[in-house]
Amino acid sequence: MxxxxxxxxDMTINMGPQHPSTHGVFRMVLRVDGERILDCEPYIGYLxxxxxxxxxxxxxxxxxxxxxxxDYLAGFCNEMAYIIALEKxxxxxxxERAEYIRVIMCELNRxxxxxxxxxxxxxxxxxxxxxxxxxRERERLQGLFEAVSGARMMFFYFRAGGVRIDLPDGFIRECxxxxxxxxxxxxxxxxxxxxxxxxxxxxxxxxxxxxxxAIDYGCSxxxxxxxxxxEDVRRSEPYxxxxxxxxxxxxxxxGDTYDRYVVRMEEMRQSIRIVEQCLDQIPDGPFMGKVPRFxxxxxxxxxxxxxxxxxxxGIYLISRGGDYPYRVKLRSPCFCNLMALRxxxxxxxxxxxxxxxxxxxxxxxxxxx
Amino acid sequence: xxxxxxxxxxxxxxxxxxxxxxxxLIYMERKVLAHIQQRLGPMRTGFHGILQSPADAIKLxxxxxxxxxxxxxxxxxxxxxxxxxxxxxMFVAIPFSSSVVIRHLDMGLFYLVAFSSLSIVGMxxxxxxxxNKYALxxxxxxxxxxxxxxxxxxxxxxxxxxxxxxxxxxxxxxxQYPLPFIFAQPLGFVIFITASLAxxxxxxxxxxxxxxELVGGPLVEYSGMRWAVFFLAEYAxxxxxxxxxxxxxxxxxxxxxxxxxGVGWLMQILAVAWFFTKVFALIFVVFWLRGTLPRLRIDQLxxxxxxxxxxxxxxxxxxxxxxVIYGTAILALVWVATACLGYxxxxxxxxx
Numbered sequence: 001m002x003x004x005x006x007x008x009x010d011m012t013i014n015m016g017p018q019h020p021s022t023h024g025v026f027r028m029v030l031r032v033d034g035e036r037i038l039d040c041e042p043y044i045g046y047l048x049x050x051x052x053x054x055x056x057x058x059x060x061x062x063x064x065x066x067x068x069x070x071d072y073l074a075g076f077c078n079e080m081a082y083i084i085a086l087e088k089x090x091x092x093x094x095x096e097r098a099e100y101i102r103v104i105m106c107e108l109n110r111x112x113x114x115x116x117x118x119x120x121x122x123x124x125x126x127x128x129x130x131x132x133x134x135x136r137e138r139e140r141l142q143g144l145f146e147a148v149s150g151a152r153m154m155f156f157y158f159r160a161g162g163v164r165i166d167l168p169d170g171f172i173r174e175c176x177x178x179x180x181x182x183x184x185x186x187x188x189x190x191x192x193x194x195x196x197x198x199x200x201x202x203x204x205x206x207x208x209x210x211x212x213x214a215i216d217y218g219c220s221x222x223x224x225x226x227x228x229x230x231e232d233v234r235r236s237e238p239y240x241x242x243x244x245x246x247x248x249x250x251x252x253x254x255g256d257t258y259d260r261y262v263v264r265m266e267e268m269r270q271s272i273r274i275v276e277q278c279l280d281q282i283p284d285g286p287f288m289g290k291v292p293r294f295x296x297x298x299x300x301x302x303x304x305x306x307x308x309x310x311x312x313x314g315i316y317l318i319s320r321g322g323d324y325p326y327r328v329k330l331r332s333p334c335f336c337n338l339m340a341l342r343x344x345x346x347x348x349x350x351x352x353x354x355x356x357x358x359x360x361x362x363x364x365x366x367x368x369x
Numbered sequence: 370x371x372x373x374x375x376x377x378x379x380x381x382x383x384x385x386x387x388x389x390x391x392x393x394l395i396y397m398e399r400k401v402l403a404h405i406q407q408r409l410g411p412m413r414t415g416f417h418g419i420l421q422s423p424a425d426a427i428k429l430x431x432x433x434x435x436x437x438x439x440x441x442x443x444x445x446x447x448x449x450x451x452x453x454x455x456x457x458x459m460f461v462a463i464p465f466s467s468s469v470v471i472r473h474l475d476m477g478l479f480y481l482v483a484f485s486s487l488s489i490v491g492m493x494x495x496x497x498x499x500x501n502k503y504a505l506x507x508x509x510x511x512x513x514x515x516x517x518x519x520x521x522x523x524x525x526x527x528x529x530x531x532x533x534x535x536x537x538x539x540x541x542x543x544x545q546y547p548l549p550f551i552f553a554q555p556l557g558f559v560i561f562i563t564a565s566l567a568x569x570x571x572x573x574x575x576x577x578x579x580x581x582e583l584v585g586g587p588l589v590e591y592s593g594m595r596w597a598v599f600f601l602a603e604y605a606x607x608x609x610x611x612x613x614x615x616x617x618x619x620x621x622x623x624x625x626x627x628x629x630x631g632v633g634w635l636m637q638i639l640a641v642a643w644f645f646t647k648v649f650a651l652i653f654v655v656f657w658l659r660g661t662l663p664r665l666r667i668d669q670l671x672x673x674x675x676x677x678x679x680x681x682x683x684x685x686x687x688x689x690x691x692x693v694i695y696g697t698a699i700l701a702l703v704w705v706a707t708a709c710l711g712y713x714x715x716x717x718x719x720x721x
Binding site: 011013015019020021035122123124125126127128129132133136192193196198199201202349350351352353354 | 408503575580662666667668
């Protein structure tokens with residue numbers, strides 16, 4: 001009787017944009033009943049810098065500067081997508097050596113990005129140690145990036161027809177050494193997180209999404225592969241030299257936080273395989289192909305998809321002649337993945353919200369552009 | 370000397386001792402955690418950052434003490450002290466050797482359990498009084514968690530009380546020669562440690578202050594000295610709880626050196642030193658856990674308490690009672706309890 005008359009009111013909790021676990025300036029408004037989430041409304045746009053519009057006033061190469069700043073954890077992969085688009089527009093073929101250099105850098109970048117992911121997911125779960133262990137190996141990778149491109153984050157390294165500068169002396173030897181360290185680091189993380197009873201209970205069955213829903217939302221990358229869809233642009237629409245390389249596409253089937261984590265862990269191992277093959281096969285030769293003196297593509301348009309660490313990263317590039325692109329449109333994988341958050345968080349607990357968000361591995365620079 | 374002067378001196382000494390040991394512990398935690406995580410930790414203030422804690426304490430003391438304008442002022446302001454005072458009161462009854470103690474209480478064990486549960490009130494007040502949703506959630510979590518873990522904690526201690534037929538902490542410590550109760554009560558020890566980790570809100574049970582989602586829980590609006598008092602309480606609680614564990618399970622000061630029961634001042638100093646060696650070893654384990662484990666979720670934590678810890682603490686109590694009444698060799702108890710423990714782990718692994 002008395003309970004019938006007892007009224008409860010749902011509470012609204014605002015998380016972000018200044019919150020340590022929203023991975024940047026993401027904001028979500030949770031409607032909760034006690035600890036249980038009834039609804040979650042994501043708000044984006046706090047990091048909007050208008051890169052697409054700015055690009056219309058940049059010449060074809062300096063657009064790369066902005067692209068480095070979209071998904072700032074995977075600069076090489078972003079440059080890859082844009083450079084392929086630009087090369088298609090120009091009708092330029094990159095040199096063989098440059099193709100290998102690009103793939104090596106992209107895959108190393110994928111490993112570095114996924115390391116950031118599992119470190120941050122561990123920190124979201126309350127374990128800070130994996131974060132610092134991940135950064136130990138990531139630092140070695142950053143050292144490689146710095147040696148090759150001169151920068152640690154904003155690389156500006158790829159060019160139409162090749163790369164800006166050849167690999168430094170001794171790169172291949174050092175790269176193998178770093179890969180060994182990375183393998184050790186991933187195995188160590190397996191011991192610390194993957195098989196950790198507490199971590200499993202925090203991630204298994206949490207934030208699950210069905211394959212159909214994931215496809216409807218336009219999810220891609222590890223989010224989609226964790227739902228059992230074997231879709232990877234490197235295989236379905238091979239670009240660069242990926243069709244020559246031997247690697248597997250890891251897939252998991254329950255679509256929950258744990259599977260997203262496991263898929264990324266396995267992807268790092270596959271990336272190591274790719275880099276090792278490239279290091280074995282990389283030919284000598286020029287690091288630049290034949291490129292016209294001035295980058296002035298004929299009028300036309302091109303759309304290129306690549307597999308970014310976060311998913312299907314697309315660049316739509318339109319030229320109307322002249323020095324500047326008419327339009328640069330970015331298809332952001334994070335944006336689509338993030339929009340599935342609302343569905344994933346249904347009936348989760350408040351503590352799960354940061355875990356699920358962490359498992360999406362968003363980079364706000366790319367969501368907001 | 371009048372009794373009240375004597376009492377005041379003892380309390381003043383104890384307060385001084387608690388402040389200092391807390392500063393040592395904060396430094397120790399930062400260093401232990403840093404080295405587990407392949408960092409250096411504080412290095413700038415003094416030799417290897419040894420002055421970091423005093424520097425932080427001074428900084429916190431001179432900091433502005435902010436209160437949210439919409440806060441319930443009285444509740445907000447008094448909450449830190451309501452957390453700290455009960456925890457400090459526990460030190461009144463904790464003996465560090467056979468005669469270094471403020472008061473030997475006949476009901477010492479009962480007194481400790483009673484006071485350890487009082488600080489919930491302060492946490493709830495802090496959560497409610499801050500007028501902040503994160504703080505409120507944290508406060509409610511703290512209340513739920515602390516009340517749930519009070520039960521297995523108390524019941525696991527009862528086994529020891531049955532064995533010694535005494536609630537006097539000095540007697541319990543002395544009764545543990547030659548066999549400390551961790552061997553007679555292995556299940557009780559595991560339950561006690563687990564429950565007290567939750568009681569202290571330490572990893573993997575640091576749910577009320579969960580930094581990743583509640584960014585500090587009940588403490589989120591506190592600053593300056595009031596915040597420092599919460600911190601003080603947290604670490605004082607760590608010392609007190611570890612001291613209790615050492616007293617009732619790890620043989621206090623008297624195991625394995627029975628001579629430390631002696632009354633000479635040299636023996637007393639050695640006894641205190643030995644006692645604190647054990648306490649710090651236990652605290653080190655707590656820090657170590659923090660460097661290793663993620664955090665549980667609140668519903669998992671409650672399930673763990675009500676479905677696992679409480680039934681098993683009753684099993685432990687029942688077995689102990691049977692052994693006391695029927696005089697079964699204490700070794701049999703060890704084996705039964707160990708078998709139970711083994712089964713727990715097995716069943717938990719299977720249930721997942």
